[in-house]
Every structure is written in structure tokens, then in C-alpha cells.
Amino acid sequence: MDTATVSAMLESGHRMDEETADRAFWSVVQAVDKAEAEDKPLPVEVPTMLHHIFEADHQLLRSRDQVRTNVTCMQPALEGAASFGQALGYIMDDISHQDLKLKEGRKCEGGTCCEACSRNVFPTFASKAECSLATFPELASFTFNDLEKTSAATILQFVRLIERVRRTMAYEYGLDLATLLPLQTYSRKYVAGTTQQGGGGGEGDYVILHTDEATHASYHYSCVVYLNTQNEEFTGGNFVFNDPLPAAGQEEAEKRLEESYKNAPPMSLEEEIARARKARRDLIPFHPTTGAAVIFSSGWENMHEVEKLTSGTRYAVPSFFTTCPVPEGAYTQMAVGKPKTDEEIADDWLHLLLAHRVESPQESVGRVKELLMKWHYMTTPLEHHKAARVTADGLVKAEAAAAADPVTSSPEAVAAAPVEVPAAAPAPAPAPVPQPVANPESSQANPYANWASAVDPASGNTYYYDTVTGETSWTWPPQ
Structure with missing residues (x-):
């Protein structure tokens, strides 16, 4: 099935099922391989078809099991130098981290996070075929920094998984998709009997208790996708949420x-x-299985660790997303800034991801930095580049938010933007409507998934509004 055939099906109103999405994916891989073999530009149909695949993936995920647990957003209670020292304590001592004094509320330094925190388990976030190390061998140790010998199939599959994560986060937390960008993502290999050497994707057989937002202030939402199954390829290695016990x-x-x-x-x-x-702690273990994913807010409400492996090798894909806006000046420093045409989007896919070439370390770092800053522009259609909401039926433009580009506006510009605050604040866009989760006995719908925050220009105070009903509140949670 080629891209033209799939496009014709979509134009006739056909909705992709899992089989069609997978066939479309492999048609894209063939088109990319052909363009490289013939040394030709990447066809504009490639990113267009990827847009359709990404949308289908999210729609299909809505029908699968999800276990959502709402938690109270937390942050360090101490301020200034004391807070800095305490927040770094976990690096050497996880007991210091668990004893850190906390207070309610999102920290979300420099970002625009949702004020409702949660942890979500998706037992079948991806299929076994999508995680197959036989089909995509480079997934075992994938980074964007070294793509010279990585197959186009593996690169595209990795991007497909990460974009599914991004859209799921935007949907779950009611965020404009344009405001959510991957800050770091890679494959991680844990090997029983080895010692962690540094951060990133280095091998190690456990991970001490930590909070993602403490490791990097701009980590606002986190995810781990698992590529193999506990008690089949490895033993031990539980992912564990580590919570304080009540008094x-x-x-x-x-x-x-x-x-x-x-x-x-x-x-x-x-x-x-x-x-x-x-x-002295409430430990909530998750047993990894192939294709499962855990998605959660990155604050101190979700302290976690990875228990020591006792045998085998465990493969996972951790990803960390930020809601911090990209400075406008960053795009002006690029040889080619934000893409404005389908051809420019296709060129970015080729230049930043799919061109197999030798690079110096400096060139690699620069390319990856540009890739992550341009991620939203590359993975969404032109009409959604400024702002978009993710719904169960696909992307919809957030018209009210499109007056300013949320990806490139500075926090100061966003705060200074004129906002009318009537008795009921206008909804900036159709917001995602949470779907019932598959296991209502073990999960709870997020009651604030449709809420967002804004700044009242008259008083300078933050207020909250329901993007569906228009209801407003000066306090959180809304009364």
C-alpha cells in the first residue's frame, strides 16, 4: 500500500484502524528509503502521511485500557538556597529526597503546566510489533545523537512512539499541543550486575529514589515506555512510585x-x-511488560525509583517533556527557521532525522537541539502550528490561543497579553473530553482535565477557567 492509496482512502472518509495505520507506516518507510537511495528530496507526502498516522494512533489509544490515579501536585516547601540543597540531596542520598519537606502546588519552573497532577498506566500503549527489537534492533540503544547507521524504520518508529506520548500528555492534561515539547528522550538499557556510570542512557541495574523535576527544572511531564517483559527477559526491575505515608x-x-x-x-x-x-513509605510497584507505558506529572507528587534487576536485561524508553516556551531568537539563529510550507517540513524531516551522514559531536548536538525545538512544527500540519488541542477525534485548532504563538512567546509576553475576564471566561478552544477509563474500580477520571489558567491583566492575579463550560474560579481547586 503506497502513500497515494492511503491518502485517497482518507480523503474518502476512511478512518484508519490499526492494520491500516501500520501499513501506512511501512509505506512511509519505503518512500523514505527510496528517496535516500535515489538521492532525492523527501516527498511532501511523507510528513503528511505521518500526521495521519499520529492522529490515528492517538484515536486508537483511547479505546485501550488506562488506569488513572489523581494525585495532589507537590513541590519543595523550602525556598532559596535551602531548597536548592535539599532538592539536590537525592543525588547522593535517596533518604534525603524522601524526607524533603513539601507543600501543595505545581512548581513548573518557567512553564505552563496543568494544575492537576496524576499518574497513568497504559498496559497496551504500543503493540509488541511496535516494540520489537528484532524488527527495530536500534531501539535497544537509541539516541537522536547518532543516526548515521540507524535504519529509517527505527528512526520513524521511535518518533511515532514519542509523538503518541506527546499527544496523550496534551490530551490528559488539557494542554495546547504546541506548548508541549520533548526535552530529552532515548532508549535505556538496564543490565543486571552493572553499575550506573553517569546519567542519560548509561547501563545500570537500578535507579535510586528521585523526582524528575528535581533532576531538571524544565522536566514537567514524564513517560516510560517498556520494550520487554519482566519475568520473561529479566527479573526484578520494578518501576515504583514512592509516596509518604499519612501520619x-x-x-x-x-x-x-x-x-x-x-x-x-x-x-x-x-x-x-x-x-x-x-x-516508612507507601510503595506502589509497576511490573513492566512489552508495550506498556507509565505517564505522569514530573513534580514531587510522583517520586519514583527502579528496583534492582536480579537477572537479564531490561529495555525502556524514558521521555521528559517541557512546557517552557522556545525563545523566538532560537529560531532566527537557525539556517532555516520555522517551516512555512509542506516542502520545508519535509526538508526538516530529512535534514534533522533521516539523512544518514557522518557528524562531529558538535554538529550532532546542534542538530538534536534544533530537532526538539522544531518537533511540534514537524509533527503537525501547517494549520495547527500555532496552537492545537488533542481530542479523541483528532487535532482541532485552539482559535483563541492562536492570536499568539504559544511555542515561541516568552512567559513575559504571555502574561502581558490582553485577556478579557468576564463573569465567565471564554473558552480558548474546544478542550479534550476525558473518556471513561476501562477499569473504573481502579481508576478515577481527572475532574480538572478541561481546566486551564490565565492572568488577569487588571490585577495581575491568576484565575482558572473550564475550557468547555466557561466556568471561572479565583482559587484552585475551583470551588
Whole structure:
């Protein structure tokens, strides 16, 4: 099935099912390979077809299981130098991190995050075929910095997964898609018996307790997609949300811990510390399976860790997204800035992702930086470049937000923009309507998924509004 055939089907009103989307994907791979073999420009049909595939992927995901847990947004309670020292404590000592004093609210430094936090589990975020290391071998150790020998199929599949994550986050948290960009994403290999050497994608057999927004202030939303299955390719290696116990729970934990020491065999100091730490926390493990994903807000409400692998190799794709706007000056420094035509979008796909060429480390870093800044422009149609909402039926333009480009506006410009605040604030765009999750007994719909915030220019105060009903509130959560 070639791209022309799929385009004709879509124009006639056909809606992609999973089989059609996959066939369209492989037709795109063939078109890219052909263009490279013939040393020709990338056809404009390639990014257009990818747009259709990305939309179909999100629509199809809405019919799969999702377990959503709403949590209260949290941030460090200390300020200034004290907060900085405490926030960095986890690097050397996870107990320091778990004991960090917190207060309610999003930190979201420099960004435009949703004020409702959550954690979401998708047992079938991707199919086993989409995660196959036999079909896409380079997924085992993928980074955007080294693509010279990476197949077009693997590059496109990786982008497809990350764009599915981005659209899911925008939908879940009611964000304009244009305001959400990947800041870092790569494949990570965990190998039993190895020691982590540095950050990023380095091998290691566990990850200490941490908060993503503490590791990088601009990490606002996080995701991990899993490429293999626990107890098949590896053992151990649970992903664990690590929450504080309520006061009553702390007292009970101390009693149980004291009682357990009476008949316990001798332990090393390290074992005693680990035992006490776990007894005083509420640990919520997730057992990785191929194609599953965990998506969550990156703040201190979602402290997490990866338990030590006991055997085998565990493959995962962690991704970190920001809502910080890209400075306008960053685009003016590029040889070719924001794409304004379909041909320019196709050229960006080729230059920033699909051209297999030798690069110096400096060239690679520059290319990846430009790729991430242009991500929204490359993965959405021209009419959605300024602002768009993700709905279950596809992208819709956020007309009220399109007056200013949210991707490139500075925070100061956004705050200074004129905003009328009538008794009920006008909705800037049709917002995503949360769909019922598949397991209502173990999940809860996010009651604030449609809410957004704005600044009242008269008072300078932040107010909140429901983008569907127009209801407004000066307080959060809305009364």
C-alpha cells in the first residue's frame, strides 16, 4: 500500500484502524528509503502521511485500557538556597529526597503546566510489533545523537512512539499541543550486575529514589515506555512510585518495624537502612511488560525509583517533556527557521532525522537541539502550528490561543497579553473530553482535565477557567 492509496482512502472518509495505520507506516518507510537511495528530496507526502498516522494512533489509544490515579501536585516547601540543597540531596542520598519537606502546588519552573497532577498506566500503549527489537534492533540503544547507521524504520518508529506520548500528555492534561515539547528522550538499557556510570542512557541495574523535576527544572511531564517483559527477559526491575505515608500510617509502620526486629536475622547496616526506608513509605510497584507505558506529572507528587534487576536485561524508553516556551531568537539563529510550507517540513524531516551522514559531536548536538525545538512544527500540519488541542477525534485548532504563538512567546509576553475576564471566561478552544477509563474500580477520571489558567491583566492575579463550560474560579481547586 503506497502513500497515494492511503491518502485517497482518507480523503474518502476512511478512518484508519490499526492494520491500516501500520501499513501506512511501512509505506512511509519505503518512500523514505527510496528517496535516500535515489538521492532525492523527501516527498511532501511523507510528513503528511505521518500526521495521519499520529492522529490515528492517538484515536486508537483511547479505546485501550488506562488506569488513572489523581494525585495532589507537590513541590519543595523550602525556598532559596535551602531548597536548592535539599532538592539536590537525592543525588547522593535517596533518604534525603524522601524526607524533603513539601507543600501543595505545581512548581513548573518557567512553564505552563496543568494544575492537576496524576499518574497513568497504559498496559497496551504500543503493540509488541511496535516494540520489537528484532524488527527495530536500534531501539535497544537509541539516541537522536547518532543516526548515521540507524535504519529509517527505527528512526520513524521511535518518533511515532514519542509523538503518541506527546499527544496523550496534551490530551490528559488539557494542554495546547504546541506548548508541549520533548526535552530529552532515548532508549535505556538496564543490565543486571552493572553499575550506573553517569546519567542519560548509561547501563545500570537500578535507579535510586528521585523526582524528575528535581533532576531538571524544565522536566514537567514524564513517560516510560517498556520494550520487554519482566519475568520473561529479566527479573526484578520494578518501576515504583514512592509516596509518604499519612501520619497514622507512619505510626503503624514504626510499630511493625520495631516488632520485626525481634525475630529478624542479623543484617548489614545497608540492609537495615533499606528496610527502614521501605517500611516508612507507601510503595506502589509497576511490573513492566512489552508495550506498556507509565505517564505522569514530573513534580514531587510522583517520586519514583527502579528496583534492582536480579537477572537479564531490561529495555525502556524514558521521555521528559517541557512546557517552557522556545525563545523566538532560537529560531532566527537557525539556517532555516520555522517551516512555512509542506516542502520545508519535509526538508526538516530529512535534514534533522533521516539523512544518514557522518557528524562531529558538535554538529550532532546542534542538530538534536534544533530537532526538539522544531518537533511540534514537524509533527503537525501547517494549520495547527500555532496552537492545537488533542481530542479523541483528532487535532482541532485552539482559535483563541492562536492570536499568539504559544511555542515561541516568552512567559513575559504571555502574561502581558490582553485577556478579557468576564463573569465567565471564554473558552480558548474546544478542550479534550476525558473518556471513561476501562477499569473504573481502579481508576478515577481527572475532574480538572478541561481546566486551564490565565492572568488577569487588571490585577495581575491568576484565575482558572473550564475550557468547555466557561466556568471561572479565583482559587484552585475551583470551588
